[in-house]
Amino acid sequence: MLKGETLNQVFLRIVSSLSDVSQVRKLCIKGGNAAMFVEGDSLSIIGCDSVKESAFTAMSMNHLSCLQEINISGYRSDVSFPGNCLPTSLQILKIKQCIKLEFPQQQQHKYNLVELRIHVSCDSLTSLSLDAFPNLKTLEINRCSNLESVSMSEPHHTALQTLTIRFCLKFVSFSGEGLVPPNLTYLYVGNCSKMEALPSDLRSRLSNLESLSIVGCPNIDRLPEGGLPPNLKELSVGGCDKQVRGLLSMANLDTLTHLTIDGYGCESIIIKSFPEVGSLPHLPSLTTLVITCFDDLETLECNELLRLTSLQQLHIMWCGKLENMAGEKLPSSLLTFKLSCCNLLGEKCKNKHQQIWPKIEHIPTIQVNGIKIV
Structure with missing residues (x-):
């Protein structure tokens, strides 16, 4: 050195x-x-x-x-790739905290990248065309402050498997026929306040999608018309009142095993008890349920959760007013019940409160703020 x-x-x-x-x-x-x-x-x-x-x-x-791989981080000076192009041999490119780095032009170039990750970088990048990356399998863009769109003019981007767009506050849309990649298995769009819509017809065109997260995108006030992809196993929604309400009445969720419902940003929706009577869709395969950031939630409705006959994991986070549990008991199938930053109900669980403990004592693992209750 x-x-x-x-x-x-x-x-x-x-x-x-x-x-x-x-x-x-x-x-x-x-x-x-x-x-x-x-x-x-x-x-x-x-x-x-x-x-x-x-x-x-x-x-x-x-x-x-x-x-084959370039990792660039913490570069504060103006710089660009030679000839405004990437090395032809490159397969993995990771850029972190390099806001002045000029991202290579995508016109008239074909690159061999299979993985591209951009984090808090490339302020000059306003649009990204995947035409230049026909072999790309993983795309992750986080806090790219001026990115407005990701597009592809050619149909059927068959390589792309995972796509993540997070905290891109100017991001508006996916565009082009190619941006419904048929082999996509993971799609996460979070905290993109200007995003207007998901790619159309997810059910038929993203039939291989297994994980979908749409959180903190208030303009996406409803889930896709025509329903969700048939093989979907993991779903996260939240940050939009109508989106949360829409989920609770959606059908065709038979394959779903993991569900996260996030109340952060749902200012006009006041939910004091969850699940509300008759609100849960049919979820025969659901094994994990996460409820987070519902500021007004006071009561957990055990009898409504009994409909989730396959439920094994229940995790409730950041519900500061949650204090009560109504109904007979939580589902007998539960293996783990976790409370994080739910101090009122957490104290009752730790103290084995007579109105709470009989509803949960059958669960093998009970944790409050990461500490197991014996």
Whole structure:
């Protein structure tokens, strides 16, 4: 490991020799105290902007020509990839906390990326076209402040399997025929306050989707017309009053095993008891139910939950007014009952309150704020 003014010279000498770098497959560039080291097939550049810029330059000189993975984090200076293009050998690109990094242009280029993750970076990126990434399997974009759309003009992006868009406050839409990828199994869209709609006709066009999360997107006030994909196993909804109400009356959820209902952001919906009588849809396969952030919730309705005959895990979080349990008892199928930041009901459980304990004592594992009650 070397530090100081000689670091840039040493780096340039290394990358000028193909024999020294021909085996490098992974390049890591990040902030911190200046250092550089080679470990196996990985070259790491830490601190020292001039050296980090030289690493970008080396890509354009046929050095580092076998790179398969690049991780860039904590880079504060203006910089762009050589020729505004990615290395042709690259398969994985992860960018974190690099807001001034210029994302490569996507027009007239085809890249071999299979994984792309952008986190708090690339402020210049307003639209991302997946036409340039026909082999992409995983796309994750988090807090990309100016991103407005993800699109694809060509139909049937068959490679894409997981897609995550989070905290992109200007994000409006998915567009183009290709952005209903037939092999997508995981779709998460969270806290995108301007997003207008999900891709259309999810039930028939995303038949392989297994996990769907739509949270904190108030303009998506209803779940897709025509119903949810037939093989869906995990569903998270919340942050929109109509969306929560719409879920509770939705049919065709026979395959669902995990359900999360988030009340954060549902200011106009006042739910004092859950589930409300007759509100739960038919959920014959549900094993895990998570209820979180319902500020007005006071009572857990045990008799309504008895309809969930396969339920094994019940987790309730951040419901500060929750204090009572009504009805006979929680389902006999339950293996775990967890309370987190629900202090009123949590204290009653810990004290084995006479009106609460008989409803839960049959459950093998009961936890309050991570502590098991014996």
